[in-house]
Amino acid sequence: MIRIENLSEIYNWHNTGLITPYIEQNWCSNRAEFNGRLASYFKILQNQFSEDCSYLVLSSLGEIGNNCFDHNLGYWQGPPGCLFIRQNKYALIADRGQGIKSSLSRVIDFSKETTSALEIAYSRVVTGRAPERRGNGLKFVKKNINQCKVSLAVASDSETISFGPANTDIQINNLKKPGVFSLMSW
Amino acid sequence: MKIEIKKFGDFLISRPEGRDAALVIKNQFLPKLGSSQSIELDFSGVIVCAPSWLDEVIGELVKTMKIEDIHFVNTTNSSVKASLETVIENLTLRP
Numbered sequence: 001m002i003r004i005e006n007l008s009e010i011y012n013w014h015n016t017g018l019i020t021p022y023i024e025q026n027w028c029s030n031r032a033e034f035n036g037r038l039a040s041y042f043k044i045l046q047n048q049f050s051e052d053c054s055y056l057v058l059s060s061l062g063e064i065g066n067n068c069f070d071h072n073l074g075y076w077q078g079p080p081g082c083l084f085i086r087q088n089k090y091a092l093i094a095d096r097g098q099g100i101k102s103s104l105s106r107v108i109d110f111s112k113e114t115t116s117a118l119e120i121a122y123s124r125v126v127t128g129r130a131p132e133r134r135g136n137g138l139k140f141v142k143k144n145i146n147q148c149k150v151s152l153a154v155a156s157d158s159e160t161i162s163f164g165p166a167n168t169d170i171q172i173n174n175l176k177k178p179g180v181f182s183l184m185s186w
Numbered sequence: 187m188k189i190e191i192k193k194f195g196d197f198l199i200s201r202p203e204g205r206d207a208a209l210v211i212k213n214q215f216l217p218k219l220g221s222s223q224s225i226e227l228d229f230s231g232v233i234v235c236a237p238s239w240l241d242e243v244i245g246e247l248v249k250t251m252k253i254e255d256i257h258f259v260n261t262t263n264s265s266v267k268a269s270l271e272t273v274i275e276n277l278t279l280r281p
Contacts, residue, residue: 031200039197042233052264059236059265062199066238070201125276136237140272 002089002168002185010083014094015176017078029081031069038062041086048088048186053148057184060144063137064093064182072097077178090168090185097179101157118154118161145184156180187219192231199234204242212246223255230260237272244273253277 004010006022013023028034038061045054068082075098085092101110101117107126110117120126122138142163145152151164155172156179162172168185175181191198194207219225225247229235247256253274261267 031202035197035199038199055234055263055265056268058234059199059269062234062236063238066200066236070238136241136272136276140237140268143272144268 004090004092004168004170004183005085005087007170010085010092010094011175013083014096014181015178017096019079023083026083026085027081028065028084029079031066034065034069034082034084035062037084037086038065041091044086044088049148053144053150056144056148057150057186060141061091061093061184063141064184067137068093068095068097068180071103072179075102090183092181092183094181095179099157099179101159116159116161118156118159122154122161122163148186150184150186153183153185154181187215187222187224188226188228189215190231191227191229196231196233198232198239199236201238201242204239207239208243208246211243212250216247216250223251224257225251225255226257226259228259229263229266232263232266235263235266235269237269240269241273241276244277248277 009020009022012018013020019027028037038058041061042054042058045057048054049057065082065084072080072095077096082093082095100121104117104120104126108120113120122142125136125139141152145163149164151162151167153162153166153168153170153172154160155175160172168183170183172181172183189211195203198204244256258270261270
């Protein structure tokens with residue numbers, strides 16, 4: 001079982017927006033900062049995965065992280081940006097934006113929909129930024145984590161979804177989830 | 187015409203950067219095509235590619251040419267290969 005460091009601080013920030021020194025240390029206030037930290041994470045991933053999977057996991061994290069900046073313009077619930085924690089056995093990306101259901105509600109009528117927003121986001125080619133032609137990224141992520149035997153737990157808008165075995169001590173249902181919270185572990 | 191993708195960077199993740207690359211290809215490379223109707227995208231030297239970046243580039247190219255006329259070479263990098271599969275598969279799903 002993988003232990004997530006400083007979990008109470010992370011929960012507290014995600015639920016209240018409180019930025020502690022640990023949160024600040026792992027904070028990306030813009031896309032360029034996120035992508036820079038992602039690039040420097042590559043060496044760690046190379047030591048954890050096969051060559052092919054190190055590329056696939058890195059590009060999957062890139063998709064998740066860039067979604068924070070793609071889908072929350074005008075909807076941040078505090079300082080714009082995302083938390084990006086990079087460890088040997090897990091990576092955590094979380095934002096306090098509008099959340100996936102809110103974003104998709106522009107193109108999906110959830111009053112008539114029985115499938116959860118997270119399930120839709122990870123299975124259908126659909127985007128909250130329609131009519132822009134997007135919506136490939138999370139399906140790509142799902143395919144890659146299955147191929148590389150990585151676990152992914154996601155929470156947003158009081159919904160959760162997970163892929164792969166639960167291998168961390170995180171209680172993702174305890175979050176109030178005012179945005180998106182994604183934990184990839186291996 | 188051969189376009190070396192690594193000249194746009196070796197870490198190709200975000201849509202805004204993909205859109206910039208697409209505009210450069212559209213405005214500076216495609217006008218030099220001449221009578222040739224096909225281009226070759228060479229991915230040698232690319233470390234990581236994500237579908238968001240690639241979708242912007244291919245999405246722009248297919249506005250003016252057929253997907254069959256775009257040739258992808260040196261695509262052995264797993265993220266390049268997986269991103270290409272994702273983007274090309276979804277081109278057929280679009281209206």
